[in-house]
Amino acid sequence: MSSESQARDGLHDESRTRDVVRGYHEARFRGDVPTAAALIGDEFSFRSPLMTSDDAAGHLAGIVGFVQVVTGVDLISELYGESEATLVYDVHTATPVGTQRTAEHFKLVDGRIASILLIFDATPWQPMRQLMG
Template sequence: MANDNAQTIVQQYHRAWTSGDIDTAMDLVADDIACRAPGGDLHGKEAYRGFIGGFAPMLTGIGDIAEFVDGDRVALFYYPQTAATSTTPAAEFFTIEDGKIAQSVLIFDRPSYGPPQQA
């Protein structure tokens, strides 16, 4: 039962933020979330909202999602598509506690999502 619940929470969260519905996504995040991300760690829901909310408007699509579930832990692998890239993979590893996303480890290549470098 925990697998289904954790997987459902992560799927709902992912669909919400990738469609620009940050409020719905944040309803699924614990107030004291801890996130490890390229460029630094984030602590608390407001810091996490700023991070996700800042990236979501850049999305032009999402490709090839794969999921792995282990109890209250869920991993997602996907291609966040932006004007800068459509082939750079991202991975997220979530831990669910008390029906909310309590921890997230986010892995992606930050420079790939920035503006193209001038020659």
């Protein structure tokens, strides 16, 4: 395989990664759990400062409740590779937290999301978490 065709294949893989990750991101913030679930692989893990899950069902269970307090999302940066991606965005919420700057790293296996690492300052969420038990 020539280096030119390898480069084209790499761009194709990055484009596929972008389609999957952006599709998931947009579905999640619409509260469209079936579409988000279809983009997650059978083997999946989620890690954030507030929660972890080792399966898609556990992760997706909280999406509908969370998007009810989201008033907007502003995508700041997108980086895509052959099997990974990173999004940086602001989540605007109708909570005392207000706007939350967030970074999210995705790893894909066989064209589906295998893991998500969500990075944000959880400090403003602690009082609400304590109130909710």
